[in-house]
Amino acid sequence: MKRWLGLSIGFSFAAALGCVTSAGAQALGNWSSPRNDMAHSGWQKSENIMTKENLSGKFKLLWKIKLGTTPGKDSMSYSEPLLVPRLINARGFKDFALWAGPEDLFAVDSELGTLLWTKHFDVKPSPCGATNLTAVAEAPVVINFRARRAPGTPPPVPRPPTKASERHIGVSPGGGGFGIKGIYVLTGDGYLHEQVVATGADFAPAVKFLPGPTGVSGGLSLDGKTMYTASRAGCAGVENAVWALNMGATDYPVASYKTGSVAPLIAMGPTVSDGVAYAVTGAGKADAAGEVHANSIVALDATAKVKDWYTPAGAGSLENVTPVAFTYNQKKVLVAPGKDGSYVLLDAASLGGADHQTALACTPPVSKAKAGSIAALASWQDGEATWVLASVPGPLKDAAKFANSNRAAPHGSIVAFKVEESAGKTTLVPAWVSRDLVNPAPPVVANGMVIALSQGDASTHATLYVLDATSGKELYSSGDAVSTYAHGAGVAVGDGHAFFVTHDNTMYSFGIGMEH
Numbered sequence: 274m275k276r277w278l279g280l281s282i283g284f285s286f287a288a289a290l291g292c293v294t295s296a297g298a299q300a301l302g303n304w305s306s307p308r309n310d311m312a313h314s315g316w317q318k319s320e321n322i323m324t325k326e327n328l329s330g331k332f333k334l335l336w337k338i339k340l341g342t343t344p345g346k347d348s349m350s351y352s353e354p355l356l357v358p359r360l361i362n363a364r365g366f367k368d369f370a371l372w373a374g375p376e377d378l379f380a381v382d383s384e385l386g387t388l389l390w391t392k393h394f395d396v397k398p399s400p401c402g403a404t405n406l407t408a409v410a411e412a413p414v415v416i417n418f419r420a421r422r423a424p425g426t427p428p429p430v431p432r433p434p435t436k437a438s439e440r441h442i443g444v445s446p447g448g449g450g451f452g453i454k455g456i457y458v459l460t461g462d463g464y465l466h467e468q469v470v471a472t473g474a475d476f477a478p479a480v481k482f483l484p485g486p487t488g489v490s491g492g493l494s495l496d497g498k499t500m501y502t503a504s505r506a507g508c509a510g511v512e513n514a515v516w517a518l519n520m521g522a523t524d525y526p527v528a529s530y531k532t533g534s535v536a537p538l539i540a541m542g543p544t545v546s547d548g549v550a551y552a553v554t555g556a557g558k559a560d561a562a563g564e565v566h567a568n569s570i571v572a573l574d575a576t577a578k579v580k581d582w583y584t585p586a587g588a589g590s591l592e593n594v595t596p597v598a599f600t601y602n603q604k605k606v607l608v609a610p611g612k613d614g615s616y617v618l619l620d621a622a623s624l625g626g627a628d629h630q631t632a633l634a635c636t637p638p639v640s641k642a643k644a645g646s647i648a649a650l651a652s653w654q655d656g657e658a659t660w661v662l663a664s665v666p667g668p669l670k671d672a673a674k675f676a677n678s679n680r681a682a683p684h685g686s687i688v689a690f691k692v693e694e695s696a697g698k699t700t701l702v703p704a705w706v707s708r709d710l711v712n713p714a715p716p717v718v719a720n721g722m723v724i725a726l727s728q729g730d731a732s733t734h735a736t737l738y739v740l741d742a743t744s745g746k747e748l749y750s751s752g753d754a755v756s757t758y759a760h761g762a763g764v765a766v767g768d769g770h771a772f773f774v775t776h777d778n779t780m781y782s783f784g785i786g787m788e789h
Contacts, residue, residue, distance in 0.1 A: 302368060302383075302767035304356035305410040308649060308715065309765075311494055311545035312598040315651030315662070320719035322769030322785055325748060328739060334754045335770070335782045336386030340372060340379045347776050348375065350404040350490040351540040351647050353763025354772040354780065356383060357410055357454060360471045369470055370765070370772050371456060372780055373406035378458055380473060381780060383770060384787060390473035392458075399461040401488040401508040407459040409493040409500075409542065410470065440477040442467045443498055443520025457495065459502060461487050465518065480525045482518050485510050494542030494550065497521075499575045501550050503539035513537060515552050517577045528577040534558045535567045538593040540647045541763075544607070546598035546621060548575060551607060556590050570596065570609045570617075570624055583625035583632065585612040594663070595649040595715070601659050601692050601699065606633070608650050608661050608701070614638040614670065616650070616663060618692070618701055634700045639673045639688060640665045647761055649715030655743060659692040661701060662716040662723065662742075669706065677705040679745045684711045687725050689745060705745035708738070714759065714773070718742055719766045726773055729758035735775060737764075737783055755781060 301319045308315045323332065358368040370383040375398065380389040394406065422428065434453070435444060442457075442465060454470040463483030467476040483504060488511035491503025498521035506513045515530040515537055535557030543550040550573045559567040564579040568591045572581040585591075589612025596609035598621065605621035611632070618634040625631055646666040653660050666685045669675075675688065687707040693700055707713075707725060711733050714726035723740040735758050739749035760776040770784030 302356055302358040304354070304765040304767050305412055306355065306495065307351070307353040307409075307492060307541040307763055308595065308597075308651070309717075311496055311542075313541060313544045313595050313649065313651075314597055314599060314653070315649065315715060315717045316653040317717065317719040317766040320766060320769070323720055323722070325720075325722060325741065327785065328749045331785045332739065332749055332783065334751065335784055335786050337779050337781045338381060338386050338388065340381075340388075340774070340778045340780055341374050341377050341391075342778070346403050347760040348405045349402045349761070350407070351492065351761045351763065352405045352774065353541075354765040354774060355408060355410050355456065356765050356767045356772070357456070357470050358383075358768065360454060367471075368768065370780065370782070371408065371410070371470070372774055373408040373458060374778055375403065375405055378406065378408065378456070378468060378473065379780075380470070383768075383772070383782065386782060392468055392473040394458070394460045394466070396460045396462045396464075399486055399488065401486065401511060404461070404487070404490050406461075407487070407490040407493050407502065408456055409495050410456040411454055412495070441523065442477045442480050442525075444477070457493060457500065459483075459487060459490065459493055463487055465500065480518075482527060483516060485512075487511075491515075491537060491539040492542035494545050496545045496548065496550070496575070501543045501545065503537040503543065503552065505536050506534075513557075515539070515543060515550070515573060515577060517550070517573070517575055519575070530571070530573055530577040530579065532557070532565050533560060533563070535565055538591065539595075540593060541595050541649065543573070544596045544598055546607070547605060549573065549580060549621070550575075551596050551598065551609070553591055553594065553596065553610060555593075568612065570607070570619065572621075572624055581624045582629055583609075583617070583619055584629055585617070585632075585635075586630045587612070589613040593647055597650040597652045597661065599652040599659070602694070606699075608652070611635050614640045616661075616690070616701060618699060634698065636690070636701050636703070637673060638670050639663070640667050640669055646712075647715075651716045651718055653718040653742065655721065660704070660742065661690045661692060662718065663688050663690075664713040664715050666712055673703065675703040675706045677744060679706060679747065680708045682706055682709040684709050685713045685727075686710055687713055687716045687723060687740070687745070689742075707740055707745045708747055710738070712758075714762050714764055717764045717766050717771075722748065724764050724766055724771050726759065726762065726764050728760060728762055731758065733758060735759045735773075737771060737773070737781075751783060754783075
């Protein structure tokens with residue numbers, strides 16, 4: 274409570290000083306989108322409660338809660354809890370863990386594990402199979418406590434709260450530091466909704482995003498006032514396309530990058546960096562005149578126009594692996610899936626060079642993914658060292674030579690690469706392989722540790738592991754604490770806690786508890 278009160282007082286004081294910003298820094302405990310940010314880093318930079326030294330005896334199962342009814346079968350879409358801390362509702366300050374199920378959005382008190390509210394969306398289930406709703410929260414307001422106004426400069430006047438009659442999706446709610454926070458939800462009828470995080474109430478009327486059903490959800494990415502998603506053909510007239518909605522215009526124009534027979538391999542929303550959205554495409558018929566590029570990494574602007582692309586030379590298909598964007602040696606780069614289970618390092622300013630086929634670096638083939646698997650990359654920095662992690666949903670190929678192995682991994686693993694300079698070239702150096710993980714969820718990094726979820730399967734329960742991020746060594750295992758398996762699940766981390774949801778809609782919280 275002292276921590277909450279201190280933050281609230283500091284928040285008001287900071288607003289008076291004029292030093293509240295929405296820059297790229299992270300608020301403590303915030304996890305506003307799958308993989309934590311639009312670059313899909315999977316890195317919780319703010320974590321300082323959970324350390325390697327205090328895992329033993331302190332990091333444990335804190336609570337679990339069943340959310341709604343059990344779906345008829347496993348969801349075909351990816352889902353991950355979102356975390357929005359330090360909000361005020363009728364019960365005082367609360368930290369919210371939010372999760373989108375098949376028909377409902379749930380808000381849970383992340384400290385106590387109690388249900389705060391449920392929002393039901395009365396829409397028909399997707400005709401394309403069992404899928405969850407897709408959600409992304411507004412980016413956190415970040416406080417720059419070092420900022421100071423010039424002497425004699427009056428403090429900024431906070432904008433008053435927006436009147437209910439003037440609200441529309443994407444508009445700033447006003448109200449200063451304690452303004453309304455929103456979470457966006459895409460439902461199976463193609464409408465985009467905005468809910469008030471503190472209460473679950475509608476912030477404004479929903480707007481049409483997709484012309485038809487969403488199909489298997491491709492996730493949501495929010496970059497400023499541009500919302501991105503993807504759809505994949507397969508039923509009920511759903512098209513293969515990446516879509517961009519301009520929430521800054523009152524008529525909500527929607528642009529699209531349609532790819533014909535080529536499916537966008539997007540599960541968590543496009544990776545976005547510096548206003549550019551990156552999409553992985555699968556097999557299909559390429560169309561140079563229509564700028565449709567199969568088995569490629571395609572860069573799109575906010576109007577869904579193709580800016581650049583990378584297509585690996587020779588035959589080979591790309592996997593459903595979400596890229597990660599970051600800065601290395603003052604250069605914007607992207608690590609993405611290469612052909613046949615490899616990974617490539619690309620220059621964000623020129624993805625494939627003049628011929629669109631030249632990467633900065635390429636690893637040997639690492640694995641062959643299972644059909645229907647969802648994997649992702651992550652990046653983090655340890656002092657001057659830059660690391661890239663990948664979830665591998667099957668055994669490694671013989672050509673993949675890693676310096677350090679932590680037991681055999683026949684079912685799956687997390688693998689780590691170091692980004693290094695060698696002979697004037699940037700390379701991805703294989704560093705370590707984790708212990709065996711059954712259907713590993715995308716890796717998450719916090720305070721020099723990797724939080725790795727072995728999702729299990731119909732005959733194996735899920736297990737949460739904490740690994741040393743520089744060696745892959747196991748530091749913690751949840752053992753038999755989780756009773757069933759997870760499917761298409763992601764892990765969110767904040768304030769010394771790790772959250773995930775199993776296939777039966779049970780949310781679990783592991784971490785270091787607070788005294789109440």
